[in-house]
Amino acid sequence: MPLTVYASKQNHYVLLDGERRWRCARKLGLNKVPVIIQPKPERVQNIMMMFAIHNARRDWDPLPTALKLQELERELQKARGKKLTEADLAAAASLSRGSVRRYRKILKIPKDIQKSLLRDLEDPTSQKALSVDQVLEATDATDLLKGAGIISEIEERPLLDSIIEKFKSGVVKSTVEPRKLGALARFVRKKSITVSRARNVVLKFSARPTMTIEDVTSQTIQSAERHRSLDRGLTAFEEKWLIEIEKNPILAVDFRDRIEEIIRRLRALL
Numbered sequence: 001m002p003l004t005v006y007a008s009k010q011n012h013y014v015l016l017d018g019e020r021r022w023r024c025a026r027k028l029g030l031n032k033v034p035v036i037i038q039p040k041p042e043r044v045q046n047i048m049m050m051f052a053i054h055n056a057r058r059d060w061d062p063l064p065t066a067l068k069l070q071e072l073e074r075e076l077q078k079a080r081g082k083k084l085t086e087a088d089l090a091a092a093a094s095l096s097r098g099s100v101r102r103y104r105k106i107l108k109i110p111k112d113i114q115k116s117l118l119r120d121l122e123d124p125t126s127q128k129a130l131s132v133d134q135v136l137e138a139t140d141a142t143d144l145l146k147g148a149g150i151i152s153e154i155e156e157r158p159l160l161d162s163i164i165e166k167f168k169s170g171v172v173k174s175t176v177e178p179r180k181l182g183a184l185a186r187f188v189r190k191k192s193i194t195v196s197r198a199r200n201v202v203l204k205f206s207a208r209p210t211m212t213i214e215d216v217t218s219q220t221i222q223s224a225e226r227h228r229s230l231d232r233g234l235t236a237f238e239e240k241w242l243i244e245i246e247k248n249p250i251l252a253v254d255f256r257d258r259i260e261e262i263i264r265r266l267r268a269l270l
Helices: 019-027 043-057 062-080 086-092 097-106 111-122 132-147 153-169 179-189 195-207 213-219 221-247 249-254 256-269
Strands: 003-007 013-017 035-038
Touching: 013 019, 013 035, 013 043, 043 062, 062 086, 062 097, 062 111, 062 132, 086 097, 097 132, 111 132, 132 153, 132 179, 153 195, 179 195, 179 213, 179 221, 195 213, 213 221, 221 249, 249 256
Parallel strands: 003 035
Antiparallel strands: 003 013
C-alpha cells in the first residue's frame, strides 16, 4: 500500500499516512517506496485526518499519537478561542473519551523519558527495549507509593528510573509487574504493613539493580499475609481448642506428649 504524502516548500515530502510502513522500509534498507502525493492540507485538517486514519487502522504508536493530540488541542483552542473539554477533543480526534484520558496520561511521562522513547521509534535498528505501557505502569506504581507516604517526592523519580532500567535489563519481565508495588501501597493504607517496613524494602529495591519486585512482595506483602495467617490460627486455637481442653482435662492427658513437643519447639524459637 503506498504512503500518503504532500510536498513542502523545502522540496521535501511530509508523511500523512503510513508511518509504520515507512519505518519498515527503512529497516529493510529500501531506497524507494510507492507514494500518493496530495495537496498540502490545513494544519488542523491534517491532524484531524491523521486521527481519522488512526481510528480506522489503529496503527499509531501511543506516544506520537498523544503528542499529535496535544497539538490538535492547541490548534483548536487557538481557532475557537476557548479551552476544549474532554468531549470536544474526543469528537475532534474521532476518539473515545477513555482514549483521550489515556493519551493525556501519556503526556505526563517525564519529558526526557518521552524523548528516549521517541528516539527508539525513530531509530530503524532499535529493538524497543522499553514501551510506553511499561513506563505508564512504572509511573502509576511510584505515584501510588508516594501517595501512601512510602516514598517522598524527591525519591519518586529515582525509583521510576530504577524500574525502567530493570525493564530494560530484564529484571522486571512483565509489563504489569509494577502493579504489585501498587498493592503494597494499599496494604500500607490499610495498616497491614507499617510505612517504615515498606519504605525500607522499597528503597533497597530502588538502589539494588538486581532486586526484583517479587523480592519486594516477599519481604512485605507475603510476610504480612503469613503473619496474619498465623495470628488467625493462634486466635482460633485460643478461642476454641484451649477452652475445650480446659473444659475436658482428659484431652490434655491424651495429647500430652504432642502438646509438650509443640511447647518445646516454640520455646526454642522464642
